[in-house]
Amino acid sequence: MSVQERKQREQADRERLIVATARELAEQQGWDAVTTRRLAERIEYSQPVLYSHFRGKREIIGAVALEGASELAAAVRAATSAADGPRARVTALARAYLDFAARNPAVYDAIFQLDGGLAFAEEETPEPLKDAFAALMETLGEAAGNGVHPGLFTEVFWAALHGLATLSRAGRLPPELAEQRVALVVDRLAVL
Incomplete structure (x- = not known):
């Protein structure tokens, strides 16, 4: 392994550590x-080292969002591939999406609520965000x-x-009706 390859690997490892630590925190x-101060303390690197990878919190949020979008796409695809029939696939998609949001609130916020400096619905939209939307549309396209x-239709669903x-996360909806909400959304929106 060349010195350059080793340095690139070490840089990628530090970036993954920064993103994982930010996500965990x-x-x-x-x-x-x-x-950035707390992250630097937790990863045991100086703030200048952290800034050599990310210009600030906004870019770190963006990195967490891209990682989370890839995970969301994978979760949706796994759930829908295990389902049998169009209605079951749409229901599995809805459950997987809501489960991801509930299990990963900070990541969900990074993707959809916070400013990570990412473009949405534009030519320069990063590939993980495009893929997350594609994962939804793969199943929802057949229900349009x-x-x-x-x-x-995918945007509306x-x-x-x-x-x-x-x-649900804000406590504005009674949790005991969660399954009925999923069924209602699937029944009223999807044409199956």
Whole structure:
């Protein structure tokens, strides 16, 4: 291994450590607790080393968001591939999405609520975000119905799931009705 390859590997390892530590701290204490000073202390590197990888908290949030989007896409694909039939796939997608949001609140916020400096729904949208949307559309496209653009339907279904995830996390919806909400969204929106 060349010196250059070793340095690149070490740099990538430090970046993964920074992102993992930021994510862990955010999941435990919220994003307000994630500061470059606290991250530097936790990873036992100086703040200048941290800044040599990320220009600040915004870029770290963006890195967490990209990692989380890849995980969300994988969770949705795993859930839908195990389901039998269109209705079961859409229901599995909804459950996987809501479960991801509930299990990873800080990551979910990084993807959808916080400013990580990422472009959405644009040409320069990073590939992990495009892939997360594609994972939704792979299943939801078949549930759009005649004459409805699959991308538009996916946006509307996604918005419904995002609303459920956000309101549930805020304690605005009774948890005992979660399954009925999923069934209602699937029954009312999906044409199966």
